[in-house]
Amino acid sequence: MRTTTDPARLDRMFFALSDLQRRGILEALSNGPASVTELAGPLGMALPSAVKHLAILEQGGFVVSEKAGRVRTYQVDPKAFDAMQAWVAKHQRRLHAQFDRLDAYLAEQKTRAKR
Amino acid sequence: MKHTPSTHTDFVIEREFAATPEAVFQAWADPVAKRLWSDCHAEHTTDYSLDFRPLGRETHRVAYPDGRVQQIEKVFFDIVAARRIVFAYDIRLDARPLSVSLVTVEFSPSRRGTRMVYTEQLAYLDGHEDRARRLHGTQESLDRLVHSLSRH
Numbered sequence: 490m491r492t493t494t495d496p497a498r499l500d501r502m503f504f505a506l507s508d509l510q511r512r513g514i515l516e517a518l519s520n521g522p523a524s525v526t527e528l529a530g531p532l533g534m535a536l537p538s539a540v541k542h543l544a545i546l547e548q549g550g551f552v553v554s555e556k557a558g559r560v561r562t563y564q565v566d567p568k569a570f571d572a573m574q575a576w577v578a579k580h581q582r583r584l585h586a587q588f589d590r591l592d593a594y595l596a597e598q599k600t601r602a603k604r
Numbered sequence: 605m606k607h608t609p610s611t612h613t614d615f616v617i618e619r620e621f622a623a624t625p626e627a628v629f630q631a632w633a634d635p636v637a638k639r640l641w642s643d644c645h646a647e648h649t650t651d652y653s654l655d656f657r658p659l660g661r662e663t664h665r666v667a668y669p670d671g672r673v674q675q676i677e678k679v680f681f682d683i684v685a686a687r688r689i690v691f692a693y694d695i696r697l698d699a700r701p702l703s704v705s706l707v708t709v710e711f712s713p714s715r716r717g718t719r720m721v722y723t724e725q726l727a728y729l730d731g732h733e734d735r736a737r738r739l740h741g742t743q744e745s746l747d748r749l750v751h752s753l754s755r756h
Contacts, residue, residue, distance in 0.1 A: 573611050573728040576703070581615060583643060584722065588619045590641035591631055595623040 499582060505549025510534065511542045515551060515565065522564035614725040621718045625686040625711040628718045632689055632709070658683055662693075672698055687711060700731030
């Protein structure tokens with residue numbers, strides 16, 4: 490298995506989780522797979538906005554969908570909640586934070602050299 | 605006791621820096637410079653040392669306020685100035701091994717200055733609390749995920 494986690498992907502993950510309604514959808518999906526209609530009703534959501542939220546969750550890597558006939562069914566992506574994935578995501582975030590500081594350090598060195 | 609098999613993954617991080625490969629390499633090699641950007645400057649660090657040469661070690665110990673102790677031991681295997689650094693390291697929490705990794709960092713000249721490719725191969729071991737305990741429901745693991753992502 491190979492994963493390349495770029496900052497853009499982490500941004501998509503954080504964005505997906507940043508919304509209360511989307512977290513509600515994930516909680517609802519934890520009971521099992523469901524269609525948009527089945528999800529939107531109990532959550533008091535209009536269909537188009539449920540579709541939009543599900544698309545963002547899918548881009549964030551938290552949800553996968555499958556179309557059977559005319560109905561698209563959504564479910565929680567088990568990989569997103571795997572303990573190792575969470576550990577690796579946290580680890581990568583730390584590395585990116587360190588490399589951001591390395592970038593700042595190198596820029597500072599350059600400024601100093603110019604003086 | 606039930607044996608939890610180790611799992612493995614690898615990942616690549618690519619970054620560009622507006623500095624020469626020599627300067628980027630030096631930031632890894634010089635203990636004073638490295639303290640300024642790596643995690644070893646972090647809060648709660650109780651021990652840090654860097655012996656940057658083949659078979660040299662880097663040691664980092666952190667004592668968290670809640671009593672947990674994290675220990676990172678690193679050994680450098682291959683060092684080519686301005687080109688490549690290969691090292692292995694492990695992370696232990698309260699003496700339980702969490703992961704062991706092999707890392708290759710390569711530097712090459714690029715338009716901006718330097719392209720750095722960080723490749724890590726990681727064995728995820730059974731020292732994690734969250735592996736011993738089965739996760740109940742998505743909400744708990746979601747909370748855990750949000751927590752782990754928002755903390756560094």
